[in-house]
Amino acid sequence: MINAATAAAQWRVATVTAIRAETATVKTISFDVPGWPGHLGGQHVDLRLTAEDGYVAQRSYSIASGAGTSPQIELTIDAVPDGEVSGFLHEELRIGDRIEICGPIGSYFAWSAEYDYGLLLIAGGSGIVPLMSMLRSRDAAGATQPARLLYSSRTIDRIIYRSELDRLAARGAQFTLTHTLTRNVPSGWTGERGRIGRVMLTRRQFTPAGNPDVYVCGPTRFVETIVEHLIKMGHVAGRVRTERFGPTGAIRT
């Protein structure tokens, strides 16, 4: 059993092994990290970028790949407007480049196969990333408890991991996927429309029945609104774990 939750985070030199576009503004970057101690689904890393004159920028990013001890990890990074670090990662970074990574960090907003309870996941935009890591971990671990994901995107082409999510959902009844689109909805769309509210949460069975673990990740106001609905619906506050981006995405620039 890996001890990712308690392994002391330390700086390691990672090498970029692959870069792929997920959407027009989102890329997944694969790294080889020799000595990586392994991680849990939902943990994050710090990246440290150093310019030639010694100027340093650090940012935190969620790990996208599933739990395990493989030295190959993936980060999925949203290019925020004028983002100092995300802009560099999107525009400048090439396969073979080396970059410093510290992690894994955070054992709270994380899923472990040791605690296979019913799982309710709610994502807004790139808030899907740590939740995808949990879903991948859960799939690889053969988790048996039901999981539901309600994923809010502006438009269909902004959905990250769309085909992989479809494959996971098609594999069995234990994972139920619902998308909602808040802006343009294409003809023939069978998912939800509009922002997530109490009616949608109830309709999609995001109820406290069975005392599930709940993880909500997205922009601050998205998370605040949804968590208030969840508490009013009777969810136990201690089972609702959240990760917020900050009002303008300042955390993940």
Next chain:
Amino acid sequence: MLVTRGFKGKRRDGDADRLRLPPGQFLTPEFPVLTAGPTQHTRLDRWSLALQHGGSLLGKWSWDQFEALPQTEITCDIHCVTKWSKFDTRWRGVTIDDLLRAVGLDSAPTGFLMAHCDGGYTTNLLVADLIEARAMIATHFDDLPLLPSHGGPARLLVPHLYFWKSAKWVRRLAFRENDAPGFWESHGYHLRGDPWREQRYEGDR
């Protein structure tokens, strides 16, 4: 130091700002909200703050009683472990020194303290990090009552440590004989959290 090929950095703050930024931090004009779980909403008529030592109660204040304690204003820079820093934040509240005085103590009874909050959050602190005007129970930000999302009605403010130590929705300060990890400190974060030493995570010196 590993130079990152092609990285120049465009957020560069002025020299004066960079001297004020602890290592690895960047400056933001925003005030991001980071919390592990739901925002707590505590009615003022049900709010109280308790000061404890072991099993005994040193003092307890209702909201009105707390507001009647000596008020202190401070302007300080704050630093979040998730990398953002914000300069010149203005707060008002009651210093820990004044709380101790209010219960008739010249000095703290022990060297360690655990802050307990609505929602179950805890964080551990050295008393030395709280006294001599280094920390307060803050109730106002920019002259306005502190919003629930930022820890209102009252939060701990320990600006010289990473901001997770400035516990939101604080309700009870318990003096202890020894140190013990609080919430984030049990989830991989540093026991003390000094941003100038970059004590972010467990194992950082």
